[in-house]
Amino acid sequence: MLVVANNLLEAEAGVKADEREKFLADKCPPIELPYSKDELLELCQKLHEQIDISEEERYSIEFKLNMVLNEVRHFKEIIFTFIF
Numbered sequence: 001m002l003v004v005a006n007n008l009l010e011a012e013a014g015v016k017a018d019e020r021e022k023f024l025a026d027k028c029p030p031i032e033l034p035y036s037k038d039e040l041l042e043l044c045q046k047l048h049e050q051i052d053i054s055e056e057e058r059y060s061i062e063f064k065l066n067m068v069l070n071e072v073r074h075f076k077e078i079i080f081t082f083i084f
Helices: 002-027 037-083
Strands: none
């Protein structure tokens, strides 16, 4: 009896797996990219280069901003010492 139940469960699991694959094939067709693999790799490399450039610019701007903020704090301290 357990063997029969086990066989029925395995058959049901197989049917569900087939239904799932059929549903996914209908609802989610395979991805068709307009580019070849080499073109995608080249595009990724260009994007990484642009990211590197923007990160360098961000770092530079952040560094300059921190320098200006430190200078402003310093001048505030100087002004504060002259006032009081």
